[in-house]
Amino acid sequence: MSAQVSGKTPFGRQMREKHFDLDPTYRPLNHGSFGTYPLQVKAAYRRYQEENESRPDYFYYRIRPARIYEARQAIASLLHADVKDCVFVKNATTGVNIALRNLEYESGDVIVYFATVYGAVWKTMVSLQETTPVQARKVEYALPLTHDEIVQRFLDVVNKARAEGLKVRAAVFETITSVPGVRFPFEKLTRICKDEGILSVIDGAHGVGQIPLNLGELDPDFFVSNCHKWLYTPRGCAVFYVSKRTQHLIKTSFPTSHGYILPQDRANPPIAKGETPFEHLFDFVGTNDDAPYMCVPEALKFRKEVCGGEDAIMEFCQRIAHEGAEVVARILGTEIMREPGVTDLKQSDLCRCAMVNVRTPLAVANDAVNPHVPDPSTSPYPAIDRKDVRKVQDWMQSQLLDKYNGFAKFDPQSGWLWIRLSGQIYLELEDFEWLGNVAKELCERVGKGEWKSDEKDLSTF
Structure with a gap:
């Protein structure tokens, strides 16, 4: 997905480099948790x-x-x-x-x-x-x-x-x-x-x-x-x-x-x-x-003059979230959370926002089963016991943050572990492709039981 021009600065990499104070090596796919603000607002704040x-x-x-x-x-x-x-x-x-x-x-x-x-x-x-x-x-x-x-x-x-x-x-x-x-x-x-x-x-x-x-x-x-x-x-x-x-x-x-x-x-x-x-x-x-x-x-003022207004921001953030989630789902070989029978994300009530959830191939044993998602027994990896799921998701988030220098939220739902992704005006599809490949590697490592050998305190998430 190419950067979309709206206002004076194209959305995506150029918006990030010109208007945000984000570490250039950091992959922020978790805007929904804490947000961030542009340099123009930072100047007013100071x-x-x-x-x-x-x-x-x-x-x-x-x-x-x-x-x-x-x-x-x-x-x-x-x-x-x-x-x-x-x-x-x-x-x-x-x-x-x-x-x-x-x-x-x-x-x-x-x-x-x-x-x-x-x-x-x-x-x-x-x-x-x-x-x-x-x-x-x-x-x-x-x-x-x-x-x-x-x-x-x-x-x-x-x-x-x-x-x-x-x-x-x-x-x-x-x-x-x-x-x-x-x-x-x-x-x-x-x-x-x-x-x-x-x-x-x-x-x-x-x-x-x-x-x-x-x-x-x-x-x-x-x-x-x-x-x-x-x-x-x-x-x-x-x-x-x-x-x-x-x-x-x-x-x-x-x-x-x-x-x-x-x-x-x-x-x-x-x-x-x-x-x-x-x-x-x-x-x-x-x-x-x-x-x-x-x-x-x-x-x-920034949203209007630099970004082109509320509609432009919301349209881009939702679109990059949808298209990015499709990239991640393709890499993981899974699916995006949506209502049963809905194929087009634009028709999904659940997805009418800039946060989207992609199912990982990691199943959760003894969890509530939903007939609208695949049977957890189809997972290629050993199922995670429900009592251990918090340890696994914390381990994966810790790895994302400390080893890979990026972040996204993991959450158990309907017998599987899901990834929550946030769309934002400073992101491009390449960021989601990166996340998809890292998530795939982390799922493989969980499947091998690597999370069990890490004694680091993971209670911070």
Whole structure:
């Protein structure tokens, strides 16, 4: 695939060399985990930090409020939302915690979540069950599965809970799941939640900058998305959207800080003219480096002036991900995760994003079997015991990082180990071909049992 010209710099190698600070020897096929940002944004980031250090008091009292508001206006415009519904938090996990921990739970309340929930969000619900009366109910499935099947399984869990006399208070779901990286039916689920009187809490960690989003039309109760993953801001920066109808439920930021409204018999600092209590709550959450928030306008400027706009970026990232995944699947002799019966990735709901999953030839024993993928017994290698799969995937990722100087995520699903690949404007097909050949070599080494002899601590992934 040749580099595509959009704006002033062609996507691919030239974009990487001219606009990004990536090590030229490093193969970054894991943009979805931590993101990165271009030199233009880096310059703005450093400038704001230096401006802060030159006159800290003046910066915090005079410059910071206006810059943060400008950034909120910019992200709200991108999301087709009211600026008064959008504030900044450090990351998606923080936003989900703020939404769920502000709710007051009674005995019989239930939060519904999905089998592919992000690990930190799942642990948040475990913590809530330890400290409140709420229950958490999981929607079970193994991908690949159609969007309609996922939605139906959600309804089945909701109806079962209600049949038991429970109240489904909230549902937590993603725009795009983390691992495996697939687009989720968040639009349908949001509509169902509204019809069923369930609060929608959308973990859109991978949403902003990767897929088009219109919160005015979607109208969720709570939505959070990292800007530092796909929008090219520094870490950590996430937009936290709360519908006006549910803002009264958000009584505190986390940590609780200056915007918290004390009981009426206590003195409260005045709220700025025109500012709502919700905006005030997130106006100053402790002394932080808020320069990443301020970089949103510069990131959007780069995307428009250098890259040719949101549509150009999203089209390229999805296309390079699809075509790159086809290269990797061909090298491994396997397949790309998609719905049963779908041959063209453009027709796959799961693949309508810039993250794609390729099955490796490594089977996982005692794992959930999915009839939509080959029988694990067809693997040319000895099956990995389910209790060892984490050790194997960590070993493979460690080898990728330390020996081969690149990275991609591995994840067990439906009786096999899969690779999650991220498309990005600084990648070319040659990068995916490299990954495919390295992955093939790693699979052969796992098949020989090499991972068992490596005593290195692999608990960091």
